[in-house]
Amino acid sequence: MTFDSGEREKISTFARIGSNIGANLVGMVIMPLVLFFSLTKNGGSGDLRGWSMFGMITAAIVIITVLVVCLGTHELDSDLRKNKEETKLKDVFKVLLRNDQLMWTAVSYGLYGIGVNIFNSAELYYFTYVLGQSSKFAIIGTINMILGFFSISAFPALAKKFNRKNVFYACILIMFCGAGLLAVAGQNLALVVIAMELFAAPQQVVFLVILMIITDSIEYGQLKFGHRDESLTLSVRPLVDKLGGAIAGWCIGPIAILSHMTSGYTYKTITAGNILTFKLFVIALPVILILLGTFFFWKKVTLTEKRHAEIVEQLEKSWGEKNDTSVGTGEHAVAGEYDIVAPIKGTYLPLKDVSDQTFASGQMGQGFALKPSDGAVYAPFDGVVRQVFPTRHAIGIESEHGVIMLIHIGIGTVNMHGTGFVSYVEQGQQIHKGEEIMEFWDPAIKKAGYDDTVMVTITNTKEFDQVDVLPKDNQTIDSSTNVMKLIKN
Known part of the structure; x- marks a missing residue:
């Protein structure tokens, strides 16, 4: 929609505010809806009927909103966006590998995403099996939505004042503080909520930082290789998001089984050993993965706002060469x-x-x-x-x-x-x-x-x-x- 990094930040900020509201509304209504449609409460975790109804409602909302976005979005028509070549399926991985900024951003975000999704997926288990208060999980969704609105709204100003990479590092530090606090919070509801919010609030800003760098890598690749792979580049972020969510989904089931946090168990039957096992997998493991992703981000991702502006200027200067x-x-x-x-x-x-x-x-x-x-x-x-x-x-x-x-x-x-x-x-x-x-x-x-x-x-x-x-x-x-x-x- 634009070549300008500043305008991209503003557009993405508005979009992320909407997604923040939607995502956290899910956290607020998930258990009330599941329990409403469930025939048996199962200690506050609901039954298959309740979860199935929740899934169908979610799917219907997704279909409607996707149609609205597809029909209502208009792209910028520009000579700089035009390709003389088409990217074929066999070229997809070649393009990803040769655009080093796209590749390392994807690797960094992939490791970060797996860690974050494991942690986030475990929060409901913590409320259900450690605190024994699954009905209060809606507190997290409500606070997430409010804090997310402010953190997202602040992103353009933060990025302008401190630059994106420094904002990213600050967010990671705050998230580590939240993970550390949750590790010692025990059954103190107030500490648990504070810890989860410290971990959750910066995620919206990290998302925007990564999205901006991935978007800017379009012009980086265009200048480097003379070919604009826009749709491919922009598909990387949702692909990594979904992959991180899938891997976290594969992990959380076995973790719940190992920790005895499944149907048939309640917070009264959970032992200290079960809680320790749970924390090792849903707190320590995510921290290690996020730390590894941050290392690659620090070491390999060099596409700054200033560098992107220089790239756009070089592309604009090449306009005349394409119009002989x-x-x-x-x-x-x-x-x-x-x-x-x-x-x-x-x-x-x-x-x-x-x-x-x-x-x-x-x-x-x-x-x-x-x-x-x-x-x-x-x-x-x-x-x-x-x-x-x-x-x-x-x-x-x-x-x-x-x-x-x-x-x-x-x-x-x-x-x-x-x-x-x-x-x-x-x-x-x-x-x-x-x-x-x-x-x-x-x-x-x-x-x-x-x-x-x-x-x-x-x-x-x-x-x-x-x-x-x-x-x-x-x-x-x-x-x-x-x-x-x-x-x-």
């Missing part, structure tokens, strides 16, 4: 002579003198640069918008004769995440010469510490037999000044 011919007609530029006017007002600067070597070297095509005197950007010809970059600091346009132009405002301004930039057009929109298509606030660029030089290039320069840049050094340019002459025989 007219993407509007699918044909080459039309033969003729074309006078190109400046899209903004300012002082002329030779392109070779700008500090961005990608532009200075001519990789983005021939063109010119300007030190802006005004923030308005005007269409230099009649044509169509081919790309409005997500951070709004650049735009790609094409004339009706197949001249493809990239207007890039500032150097390093991708890191401003759109602040100070306004776009008045969208991809595919027809534009007319002299129409204002963008606007930027130059003081914002300078205040952020970035170079405000505007670079303008013809990305399909090689389509033309003659390209002349007309202004002289330090010449004052306005939006009606002819700055380039293109000739194609």
Whole structure:
């Protein structure tokens, strides 16, 4: 839906608030519903009829909400998201293995997920067989929902202030404190609740950290291999989640049997030895798994927010390389002579003198640069918008004769995440010469510490037999000044 890490954090935060409410509502209603539909209470654990009814109700809700999401979600249409190749089934594991950031994030999250799911799955057993108060398990769901709302809402601010990796480490530390407290809480209900909440509250934030890194690894892989594996990459997180839940499900049954926490037993029949066995498997084992996952995360995951912004900027600069011919007609530029006017007002600067070597070297095509005197950007010809970059600091346009132009405002301004930039057009929109298509606030660029030089290039320069840049050094340019002459025989 966006290329910007900051916007991704906000979107994911809203989505996670909804999932937090849904997940913890389950914890609040699970035992009341199971016992309501059960014919026999079985010491507060319910019977097969009660659990079956709960399962059917849950399945119906899942189907309805999945349909709503599928029909109501709209993706960003962008040239940067388009692939010329298709990922085949045989390439799936190859793609996973070669994208090292995706792979190590998945490994780290997988170990973490198994540990967390074992711990979480054991909480109801603890209330039922250690405390003997299964009906009070709803307390956990209620508090989880409230704390989860605040922790999720705080995520964007926390990530901005401390960066995601530091937030992740802080969350793990808090979770370890919760696990340690539960190990000594015994039958003290207040301590048990505090311990479980210390373990539960940070999980929502950890989820968002991992989700953001996995999402950012899409562009990492795209830059590294020239192929965008979006659907595959985004499927990794739910796959790891489900795998962790499945493994935890396989483990919790044998653990319950070893600990004598099954039908026929009650909290009155559980011995100290049974409780010790239970704690070794549902507290000590998860801590070891989470610690191992954290080690891999610390050692191998290096994709930070700053690095991702640099990657997106590099991808945006490669846009012109993918548009050597007219993407509007699918044909080459039309033969003729074309006078190109400046899209903004300012002082002329030779392109070779700008500090961005990608532009200075001519990789983005021939063109010119300007030190802006005004923030308005005007269409230099009649044509169509081919790309409005997500951070709004650049735009790609094409004339009706197949001249493809990239207007890039500032150097390093991708890191401003759109602040100070306004776009008045969208991809595919027809534009007319002299129409204002963008606007930027130059003081914002300078205040952020970035170079405000505007670079303008013809990305399909090689389509033309003659390209002349007309202004002289330090010449004052306005939006009606002819700055380039293109000739194609």
